Amino acid sequence: MSELEVDAVVFDVLGTLVDEPAGIHAGISALAPALDEFEVERLLSVWQTHVEREQRRMVDGLRPYATSDVLDLEAAQLVADAVQAGDARAVAALGLTGRRLPPWPDTVAGLTRLAERFPLLALSNASRPALLELNAYAGLRWHQALSAEDARTYKPDPAVYRLAVTVSGRPPERLLMVAAHAWDLRAAQSLGLRTAYVARPVGDPPAPSDTFDLYADDLPHLVEQLDRRRK
Amino acid sequence: MSELEVDAVVFDVLGTLVDEPAGIHAGISALAPALDEFEVERLLSVWQTHVEREQRRMVDGLRPYATSDVLDLEAAQLVADAVQAGDARAVAALGLTGRRLPPWPDTVAGLTRLAERFPLLALSNASRPALLELNAYAGLRWHQALSAEDARTYKPDPAVYRLAVTVSGRPPERLLMVAAHAWDLRAAQSLGLRTAYVARPVGDPPAPSDTFDLYADDLPHLVEQLDRRRK
Known part of the structure; x- marks a missing residue:
């Protein structure tokens, strides 16, 4: 070379x-303060897996393009569903976690x-x-x-x-x-x-x-x- | 309010x-060092008038869109023609003056x-x-x-x-x-x-x-x- x-x-x-995981980790803990560390880590992984898979599907032409804001909101909804916590407002706030x-x-x-x-x-x-x-x-x-x-x-x-x-x-x-x-x-x-x-x-x-x-x-x-x- | x-x-x-005029002024002086201050100011005005008029024409739909690089190169050519100085290389260099x-x-x-x-x-x-x-x-x-x-x-x-x-x-x-x-x-x-x-x-x-x-x-x-x- x-x-x-x-x-x-x-x-x-x-x-x-x-530090992307740290920011999302903080957002999940804020949504559901009673979760233990193990559970927060698992939900962080749910989040990251969703975003990575969907971005990959868009790159491969398997899903129409949507912005990272859409994907973050979807991930936030998955997390909220998993812990059965959070109204729409809390989910929206969690979806913006990736900006902090x-x-x-x-x-x-x-x-x-x-x-x-x-x-x-x-x-x-x-x-x-x-x-x-x-x-x-x-x-x-x-x-x-x-x-x-x-x-x-x-x-x-x-x-x-x-x-x-x-x-x-x-x-x-x-x-x-x-x-x-x-x-x-x-x-x-x-x-x-x-x-x-x-x-x-x-x-x-x-x-x-x-x-x-x-x-x-x-x-x-x-x-x-x-x-x-x-x- | x-x-x-x-x-x-x-x-x-x-x-x-x-300081946009200062940068273009320096570029014109570098192209034609013998010019007096009055003449450099006149050519600076030729440059600015050209760019402003052509941008206006594009906004008004009278000319297809072209980037500021195209307009700067046109202005540089007008200046070079006016002083009968500058090969294509010098004109190109003058056209980039707006970046410094x-x-x-x-x-x-x-x-x-x-x-x-x-x-x-x-x-x-x-x-x-x-x-x-x-x-x-x-x-x-x-x-x-x-x-x-x-x-x-x-x-x-x-x-x-x-x-x-x-x-x-x-x-x-x-x-x-x-x-x-x-x-x-x-x-x-x-x-x-x-x-x-x-x-x-x-x-x-x-x-x-x-x-x-x-x-x-x-x-x-x-x-x-x-x-x-x-x-």
């Missing part, structure tokens, strides 16, 4: 920059450092309104924040990564995609983007067969590696 | 946050302060790639940056302001549009957005008949007025 030279950095958001996710401790400072060096883009499966709220809640600021909603599909559909390529005005090999999910990086890589895996407790770790351009323990480690290459 | 209570702030970029505009001195700190209090959106007539570059160059970071290109038209077409309303997920009266151009604020106001005029040396000052919600000398003055209302 040629020397890594990138002109812009593209970030996955959910999981990579914010805490950043990882290194996220805000890491983005600020990278923004001084590169055009910085978000590329998220969150809907446009959800991404705005999430960015404001977690303190994530961008030169451009792109939602998969613009392509009316979800990552890993190639159309989503093409959004970033088009808006950047650059060839894909000049963009660095950063994510804590190997599946996300593989899809970006297949379109020619360069890739950086960042380890997070909630991610999808690389397989031995993956060959990403960079592997980082956290954002400071990523910044350090990029700085070293620019000298 | 009811008490001003806003949930999100929407900013015009060109002129309001960056200096921020006003209070811009970056002002946005940072507002981002701590409100979801912060850009709403610009710059194309999506131009807006990305401009934000990175001038250090403008957003929770969401919207380009009129998304609506394939230009401000003051109502479709552009509707982008901000849709993405915000809020009623228009909960959004505050900030601009140094009265024409921009009038259009936002007619859709129900709240409005704040910020004085800049290059703007379009309010007429006596205008009734904007806030009038600010600069961004610190705007922040101060918003803070006072939140107490």
